[in-house]
Structure formats: C-alpha cells, structure tokens
Amino acid sequence: MIELENVAYSYGGGELLSDISLRLQPGSFHFLTGPSGAGKSTFLKLCYMELAATSGLVQVFGQDVAALGRDQIAMARRRIGVVHQDCQFLDHLSVLENIALPLTVAGRDIEAERQNLTDLIAWVGLSAQQNQLPPELSGGERQRAALARAVIMGPDVILADEPTGNVDWDMSQRLLSLLIELNKMGKSVLVATHDLNLIRGAKAQVSARVLRIKDQRLQLAGADL
Numbered sequence: 001m002i003e004l005e006n007v008a009y010s011y012g013g014g015e016l017l018s019d020i021s022l023r024l025q026p027g028s029f030h031f032l033t034g035p036s037g038a039g040k041s042t043f044l045k046l047c048y049m050e051l052a053a054t055s056g057l058v059q060v061f062g063q064d065v066a067a068l069g070r071d072q073i074a075m076a077r078r079r080i081g082v083v084h085q086d087c088q089f090l091d092h093l094s095v096l097e098n099i100a101l102p103l104t105v106a107g108r109d110i111e112a113e114r115q116n117l118t119d120l121i122a123w124v125g126l127s128a129q130q131n132q133l134p135p136e137l138s139g140g141e142r143q144r145a146a147l148a149r150a151v152i153m154g155p156d157v158i159l160a161d162e163p164t165g166n167v168d169w170d171m172s173q174r175l176l177s178l179l180i181e182l183n184k185m186g187k188s189v190l191v192a193t194h195d196l197n198l199i200r201g202a203k204a205q206v207s208a209r210v211l212r213i214k215d216q217r218l219q220l221a222g223a224d225l
C-alpha cells in the first residue's frame with residue numbers, strides 16, 4: 001500500500017532520515033516511536049506525500065510518488081486518512097461540517113451521505129457535540145473528531161500523529177480501541193506516539209509491529225517495550 005525503499009530526507013541541513021525502508025501491508029498495525037525531533041511527523045508526511053523524499057523510492061498504492069502529478073496525488077490521498085498532531089479544524093465550521101469536509105472537497109453530496117455521517121459521529125461518541133464549534137471541544141473530543149474526519153472517505157490506510165496527545169488514560173484507551181476497530185476492518189494503521197504505555201496496552205489487543213527512529217534510521221523496537 002505504502003512502500004519506502006532506501007529513503008532519505010533532509011530539510012536542507014544534514015539528513016534527518018536515512019536509509020528508511022518499510023512496507024505497509026493491508027491490515028497491518030504499526031506504532032512509530034522515537035524521541036522528540038527524531039522525525040516521526042516527517043516520516044508520516046513522506047507517506048502522505050506532503051514531502052518528497054530527498055532520495056530513494058516512495059510508492060503509494062503501487063505508484064512511484066515522484067512520477068505523480070498534483071491531481072494523481074490528490075486522488076491517492078483520498079485513500080489515506082490522516083489524524084494530524086494539532087487536529088487542524090476550521091474553527092468557524094461545526095464539528096459535523098469539519099468531519100464532512102473531505103466529502104465536500106471531493107464534491108460529494110452531503111445529504112446523500114447523511115446516514116454514514118450520523119453513524120460515524122455516533123461511533124466516535126460525538127453525537128451530542130456535532131453542532132458545536134471545534135474550540136468548544138475537549139482535547140479528547142477534538143482527537144475523536146479528527147479521527148472521524150480521517151476515516152469519512154473510507155481510507156485504506158490511516159496515519160495518526162500523536163492521536164492520544166493531551167488526553168487522559170481512559171480517553172487514550174478509547175481512541176486506541178477505535179483505531180484497533182478500524183484495523184480489524186482491514187485498514188492499515190500507523191500510529192506515531194511517544195506514549196509507551198499506549199503501545200504496551202495495545203500489544204495485548206492487536207498484533208502490532210513497533211518501529212523506532214533512532215540515529216536517523218528506522219528500526220524494529222526491542223522487547224523492552
């Protein structure tokens with residue numbers, strides 16, 4: 001689905017990521033960890049085609065990203081749901097309108113999708129908040145809204161950047177169980193997180209590979225996690 005082969009990335013100085021190879025298979029679950037500044041968000045941006053690799057090959061759904069035009073990248077992105085670290089809502093739109101935004105951007109008729117939208121909002125537990133504005137939500141509610149928006153288009157891959165940042169333990173477990181549910185539906189899930197307790201808890205519930213960025217490289221984390 002997403003494949004990186006000997007990928008390097010630099011923002012202009014030295015290499016931040018070197019010799020990165022990874023294949024995200026359908027139905028896989030990965031955690032990505034590593035110290036602050038190691039390059040986890042950058043790695044997700046390479047997968048989402050927001051950044052182009054400095055060298056190496058990035059293939060998304062079998063296509064070499066370097067050869068794709070803007071429209072082709074936009075099409076491929078519809079199959080990838082992203083939960084951004086800072087959620088990135090439009091604060092003047094309601095929670096429901098924010099969650100529906102990818103449908104609007106894709107030119108889909110919201111009324112025809114109303115039932116799906118209602119079901120999805122109930123699934124993330126935000127039925128009571130759907131007409132509120134994003135600044136009125138708690139941290140956990142924002143993260144759940146961001147997850148709903150990430151999956152509204154029915155993506156094959158979900159990339160989540162610190163989806164449990166700034167929420168308490170119970171809420172992080174709730175978000176995790178939503179991600180596990182999506183994975184059980186066959187979606188490939190990649191979660192970047194500092195939260196080692198989240199990873200430890202998840203390993204009892206889902207077969208997940210834990211990756212770590214260390215010294216610019218991607219490695220499988222050891223059993224110490």
Ligand SMILES: Nc1ncnc2c1ncn2[C@@H]1O[C@H](COP(=O)(O)OP(=O)(O)OP(=O)(O)O)[C@@H](O)[C@H]1O
Pocket residue numbers: 011016034035036037038039040041042043194
């Ligand atoms: N647009 C940019 N231009 C230049 N440097 C950048 C840019 N974005 C990120 N960086 C730098 O790249 C490094 C990796 O950033 P990145 O956000 O990928 O790390 P991270 O592992 O996700 O960190 P955190 O866990 O703190 O979110 C950092 O040193 C950061 O300052």
